Amino acid sequence: MPRRNTPDHTIDAFHRGGFFLVQPAHKGHRAGMDAMLLAAMVPDDFSGVLADLGAGAGAAGMAVLARCAIARATLVEKSAEMAGFARQSLALQQNVRFRDRIEVLEADVALAGAQRRAIGLQDRSFDFVIMNPPFNSSQDRRTPDAMKAEAHVMEDGLFERWLRTASAILKPDGRLALIARPQSLADILKALANRFGGIGIVPVLPKPEAAAIRIIVTAERGSRAGLSIWPPIVLRDGKSQDFSVKAAALINGEASLTTDN
Amino acid sequence: MPRRNTPDHTIDAFHRGGFFLVQPAHKGHRAGMDAMLLAAMVPDDFSGVLADLGAGAGAAGMAVLARCAIARATLVEKSAEMAGFARQSLALQQNVRFRDRIEVLEADVALAGAQRRAIGLQDRSFDFVIMNPPFNSSQDRRTPDAMKAEAHVMEDGLFERWLRTASAILKPDGRLALIARPQSLADILKALANRFGGIGIVPVLPKPEAAAIRIIVTAERGSRAGLSIWPPIVLRDGKSQDFSVKAAALINGEASLTTDN
Numbered sequence A, B: 001m002p003r004r005n006t007p008d009h010t011i012d013a014f015h016r017g018g019f020f021l022v023q024p025a026h027k028g029h030r031a032g033m034d035a036m037l038l039a040a041m042v043p044d045d046f047s048g049v050l051a052d053l054g055a056g057a058g059a060a061g062m063a064v065l066a067r068c069a070i071a072r073a074t075l076v077e078k079s080a081e082m083a084g085f086a087r088q089s090l091a092l093q094q095n096v097r098f099r100d101r102i103e104v105l106e107a108d109v110a111l112a113g114a115q116r117r118a119i120g121l122q123d124r125s126f127d128f129v130i131m132n133p134p135f136n137s138s139q140d141r142r143t144p145d146a147m148k149a150e151a152h153v154m155e156d157g158l159f160e161r162w163l164r165t166a167s168a169i170l171k172p173d174g175r176l177a178l179i180a181r182p183q184s185l186a187d188i189l190k191a192l193a194n195r196f197g198g199i200g201i202v203p204v205l206p207k208p209e210a211a212a213i214r215i216i217v218t219a220e221r222g223s224r225a226g227l228s229i230w231p232p233i234v235l236r237d238g239k240s241q242d243f244s245v246k247a248a249a250l251i252n253g254e255a256s257l258t259t260d261n
Helices: A033-039 A059-067 A080-091 A093-099 A113-118 A146-152 A158-169 A182-192 A245-251 B033-039 B059-067 B080-091 B093-099 B113-118 B146-152 B158-169 B182-192 B245-251
Strands: A003-005 A009-014 A019-024 A049-053 A072-077 A102-106 A126-131 A170-180 A196-205 A214-221 B003-005 B009-014 B019-024 B049-053 B072-077 B102-106 B126-131 B170-180 B196-205 B214-221
Touching: A009 A059, A019 A059, A019 A080, A019 A093, A033 A059, A033 A126, A033 A170, A033 A214, A033 A245, A049 A059, A049 A158, A059 A072, A059 A093, A059 A102, A059 A126, A072 A080, A080 A093, A080 A102, A113 A158, A126 A158, A158 A170, A158 A182, A170 A182, A182 A196, A182 A214, A182 B182, B009 B059, B019 B059, B019 B080, B019 B093, B033 B059, B033 B126, B033 B170, B033 B214, B033 B245, B049 B059, B049 B158, B059 B072, B059 B093, B059 B102, B059 B126, B072 B080, B080 B093, B080 B102, B113 B158, B126 B158, B158 B170, B158 B182, B170 B182, B182 B196, B182 B214
Parallel strands: A049 A072, A049 A126, A072 A102, A126 A170, B049 B072, B049 B126, B072 B102, B126 B170
Antiparallel strands: A003 A009, A009 A019, A170 A214, A196 A214, B003 B009, B009 B019, B170 B214, B196 B214
């Protein structure tokens, strides 16, 4: 992703120049492959309202709207600084085509009930929720910088709180996609139970014969369908450092990946 | 697997004729690929004591001992008729090399505490437990024949009871492998929690771009290591009906698959 450097932020191209993101240059969570793979789980013909929970600078939500021409999105981000980067991204001339379809909401995804509604997340108001939650467990080595730590350190019960919110704000047959580390699978399935069904798991392998470094999990609100495990996305399948054809298409917004049968 | 028919049972070759199994001809659960893949999760150099829980006619346990020359096994099977087939298999001249290393125990895996110890399953007495539990949920269409139904119909809480037994009878650092349907993953992870760690999941795909039809789950008793998802076993990778090279090697006892890093 080519980058133009400025003192405190960068402007990074995604989808081979299809849209651009203003991001903190030296601190905070910088978006990349994970956000693009997550966005690829929304079907091409999606035309509803999307919530990107823990949106950071808005990479995943913008990637969905860059591909789904009439969809709308709300980016929900707790950090005022990251929400500010999302607003700067939307102000870029290169992103003008979805500027009017995206709203930035500075709010804590973990809020519940009346507090959640008060900050603007209404019950049963979204067709699709995506989330790329903070992914380092609190037992992992702490990252030095505070904003980066906020984005990366997983608190106990995070999936329970975030999926409670996702379930509440989705319409009855709304869909969910999240990207996380395999280590979180048991917590994710526990938090999905009794809220979501039709769970699909897509392992993301760095190369053909290596263990997954990420899992993408999809689900449908209120569904009673069983769990499925899908063929993996293999990021690099040869000896070169290039992405595989399939991974590149997903990361660059040229294909979507659905886990419906 | 070539078969010689007789009125009420068949004698089936496994591991390309490496060992033979006496099985009911027309009813009951007949062993095949699942049992062979499960057995492949035990490393070649395993030399301890194995328990095959819900062993049926003993396919998986015998497959381990056919490959691991000095290991010993206890086959635990509730059905008197299936346990009888296991004993007939051990009596075959072709299986003589592991006859003295296998014990058949007619017992219900779901028993707990003193009852379980009384029937011969002592606490902390096994190095490895394998299980291929009944896999149809009670909501599925019932199979017509009673013995087959007993082998295939999953009761609620089955994984909780079977993994409670596995945890109890394993030595402190003992290992577990099971094969199940993907739909059971949440139940399995819930029952493993607080008993096992270092969980590894291997999806079994019928072909490269299809959802998994089975999962193999491995774990270590008392481990605190995180969960991993491994590259899938792809059963058939071409247009022919032949097994892939990797699947054939595992099914025929020519390779084992470990999920240690």
